[in-house]
Amino acid sequence: LQVVTDVVCPFCGTLCDDLKIIKDGNTIVDTMNACVIGNEKFKSAQDGHRIMTPLERDDNSAEFTPVSYDYAIEKAAQILAKAKRPLFYGWSSTSCEAQEVGNELAELCGGVTDNTASVCHGPSVLAIQTVGAPCCTLGEVKNRADLIIYWGCNPVHAHPRHMSRYSIYPRGFFTERGFKDRTTIVVDPRPTDTAKQADVYVPVEQGKDYELLDALRTALRGEKIEQEVVGGIPREKIVELGELCKSKKFGLLFFGMGVTQTTGKHRNIDIAISFVADMNKYTKFNLIAMRGHYNVSGSGQVMSWQSGFPFAMDFSRGYARYNPGETAANDILARGECDAAFVIASDPGAHFPVSSMKYYARIPTVCIDPHYTPTTGVSSIVMPSTIVGVEEEGTAYRMDNVPIRCRKVADAPEGILSDHEILERLYHRVKELKGEA
Numbered sequence: 001l002q003v004v005t006d007v008v009c010p011f012c013g014t015l016c017d018d019l020k021i022i023k024d025g026n027t028i029v030d031t032m033n034a035c036v037i038g039n040e041k042f043k044s045a046q047d048g049h050r051i052m053t054p055l056e057r058d059d060n061s062a063e064f065t066p067v068s069y070d071y072a073i074e075k076a077a078q079i080l081a082k083a084k085r086p087l088f089y090g091w092s093s094t095s096c097e098a099q100e101v102g103n104e105l106a107e108l109c110g111g112v113t114d115n116t117a118s119v120c121h122g123p124s125v126l127a128i129q130t131v132g133a134p135c136c137t138l139g140e141v142k143n144r145a146d147l148i149i150y151w152g153c154n155p156v157h158a159h160p161r162h163m164s165r166y167s168i169y170p171r172g173f174f175t176e177r178g179f180k181d182r183t184t185i186v187v188d189p190r191p192t193d194t195a196k197q198a199d200v201y202v203p204v205e206q207g208k209d210y211e212l213l214d215a216l217r218t219a220l221r222g223e224k225i226e227q228e229v230v231g232g233i234p235r236e237k238i239v240e241l242g243e244l245c246k247s248k249k250f251g252l253l254f255f256g257m258g259v260t261q262t263t264g265k266h267r268n269i270d271i272a273i274s275f276v277a278d279m280n281k282y283t284k285f286n287l288i289a290m291r292g293h294y295n296v297s298g299s300g301q302v303m304s305w306q307s308g309f310p311f312a313m314d315f316s317r318g319y320a321r322y323n324p325g326e327t328a329a330n331d332i333l334a335r336g337e338c339d340a341a342f343v344i345a346s347d348p349g350a351h352f353p354v355s356s357m358k359y360y361a362r363i364p365t366v367c368i369d370p371h372y373t374p375t376t377g378v379s380s381i382v383m384p385s386t387i388v389g390v391e392e393e394g395t396a397y398r399m400d401n402v403p404i405r406c407r408k409v410a411d412a413p414e415g416i417l418s419d420h421e422i423l424e425r426l427y428h429r430v431k432e433l434k435g436e437a
């Protein structure tokens, strides 16, 4: 048996980089340090449910015919070269290197390119663009933070090692006694498994996050909160919370989709940032979004450095334009505005409204994914790819925007190409078809 050390887990935005993978030849037999989800990511790479050859869907049926990569890439290139406004969507579970080529392909085609932030932390990105954000690294959280707030997120289930590696439990430089040196507050309408581990649980009323944050800011300033109860929380409790936050040396507000995708959306994050800014008058305070896909942060970074916008980027006018609500993937599918679509490293079939996916199933589409998914089932051309971080090296950005190099730990099934290689080949072929080579 061979043990590969210092392996990065390519599943969630925590990007744990201390995994050990135990191999027998090329077979992954076990993992160490991974949570149950991370373990499954490595095991499922070899569980026999992979797509092993490119596929072409027979005219509007559920039947697929196996084809070669050469054929599939040619077909896909023709679809994209012919389209007037193709949609490119996904990117969050592949490497920055692949994302870079993909965005160039979208620009070449005059299409729209969007990542999964548009249905998760897009509102956070909008708010951060508006008012900025006081951030720090997860390493600083581990070593310095004595107050952790989880607001609208449930890391016990979504980011299972987040609390043990970075926030509540690890021993840090200034937090030598681990959880004994920290106070944890969980704000959530439901008494989640994360809430059960909190010192203080705040059962905010569903959709009243903005009101509660506003009242907290009022309390911080020492002004009177007019209402006796705000967002289901009594006034005295809110004042107590404010005083608790002020009494700490270094606070961290982690927030999830319970805040970004409920009433108020980016305004909730806007006021959360203002709350954090207020807190910095009394102590040190930062906030970090609990990013889901392991490289959704990277996709925002790559799009931003290439064209200035972090998601929902529209090249149809010949320059990069950005207007979430109009240029995000689901908006475009829902309005039937794209005449072709390309999906990679995500599964809109499992997350988008049925009406959007019904439109997707009617237009020419290309999907790249290592596994069978609801999206591959309704795509015109399907190409399997290797898995970054398991069978392929690649760069990804952790939720605190620290870039981390993912390792290769096993060989991919023979003949399977990487996302990067498929995109490179597509890019060059589309360029030829458009007469720009």
Ligand code: SF4
Residues within 6 Å of the ligand: 009, 010, 011, 012, 013, 014, 015, 016, 033, 034, 035, 036, 037, 038, 039, 159, 160, 161, 162
């Ligand atoms: Fe992987 Fe996330 Fe689990 Fe860490 S917490 S092992 S990154 S799934």
